[in-house]
Amino acid sequence: MADDRSEPSGTGHLWMEGKTLVKLRSDQERPTHMPRGPAKRTGPGFLNPAMAPARTRSVLLLADALENDWLVKAEHDVRALDALCATGVRVRRWRTEIMAEHQHRLRITANDLDSVALEQLKEAHERHPPAIAVGHAIEDDRYERVPKGEMHNGLFIMQNDARIALMEAAYQWVDIDPFGSPVNFLDAAIQGLSRKAFLEVTATDTAALTGSSASSQQRRYGAKGIVDSYAHDDAVRVLLGLIATTAARHDRCVEPVLALFDGHHVRVSVKVRRSRDGASNVLDDMGWRVRADNGTYRFVHHPSPDEVERASGPMWIGALWNREIAGRMTEERVVAVCSPSENELKAHREAGLVWTEDDQEYAQRELRRSVRYIAEAADLMSREHTLYHMDDLPNMAGVGQAPKMEALFTALHEAGFSAARVPDIDPFFVTDASFEEVMETTRTLVAAATE
Ligand SMILES: C[S@@+](CC[C@H](N)C(=O)[O-])C[C@H]1O[C@@H](n2cnc3c(N)ncnc32)[C@H](O)[C@@H]1O
Known part of the structure; x- marks a missing residue:
């Protein structure tokens, strides 16, 4: 149904993220190629270009899981849900950019409460469909009751509260990307996961996570911070700590694969597995960062009373990344997966995309920037450092x-x-x-x- 916040069909202008055509609202400025921080929101269906690098890494991680079979066995399907998908750029990028030979194994569900954003998703997906049509049926076998939603050329699109969407079926890949804090969605996200799954969580409430807003940090994350050079790393570890302890309450354990402080948001990606023993051991990886007189720090499980003032936590003190997976996130790889070929670019231009050679060069630079330093740091970030x-x-x-x-x-x-x-x-x-x-x-x- 039309909503008075929506734009007439066919308005807006075309943009390309990765190799996927995206329609921007006509009142949203053409993004610069180096967007930083939160852009000005112009209404429902606003696409935050500063989140493009996070979406690019999401494409790479899902492609890696399918190619290297670390989530499900070879040839098994992966059920992926973007629980707060907005205009669905992430799900459309999964469908467009992940290699053709794996597409038939991907069952994608996109959910959001906002009808205008979902209409925009459907329109963009219809006008600019992925090169390969993937026709999987609605999976009524895995829902207790088939949720209200529609299949659109390989995307199951539903309009639900994310907490309900998350609990309705056992997904193996779940993305939580709300405005602000993800805490309200974590219990449902963990409970809804299949036995072996992957969870990606974005948090934009960095003031709370770093401790620069001490009361929000205490309320939402049950932590205390110190705003110094370690605040970014603390923010990542506080969010991981909450995810790990939430998972433990539901008999699950986590293994971080990638965890980054990316300017105005924190993004963590973890494997989650059902295991009572693993869950019981969660406190082995939880602790505090105690500042030392020489300017560095050490992690402890419990600070002594005289250390509390120099300590931030509780937080995840275990490894932050998976060496092999993060090690494969190279600049060559991101260009190979996410940058359009000459033919794809030609087809996009014929579809109305205005894209100069300079645009293409900047876009490639931006793609490379989204994984810069990751592969080189993968070994150290996956062990003590x-x-x-x-x-x-x-x-x-x-x-x-x-x-x-x-x-x-x-x-x-x-x-x-x-x-x-x-x-x-x-x-x-x-x-x-x-x-x-x-x-x-x-x-x-x-x-x-x-x-
Ligand atoms: C930051 S945006 C998501 C951006 C999107 N993941 C992307 O990459 O473009 C947050 C979205 O959450 C939706 N939302 C907020 N609360 C929700 C809820 N309880 N259930 C479902 N969607 C919700 C909003 O409508 C909004 O579209």
């Missing part, structure tokens, strides 16, 4: 300036350690070198540079 902010090094090492990050990495590598930049808006790096080694290397490099 120490995190440093480059700007803290001079103070810590008692020198006047920081060395160049690349020079520091080369020196640490030559000394037999690992070191890698962390994908974050700030210059962070992780290493397995000791504090003394990092300080000594810093001093040596700074002395050599100032000689």
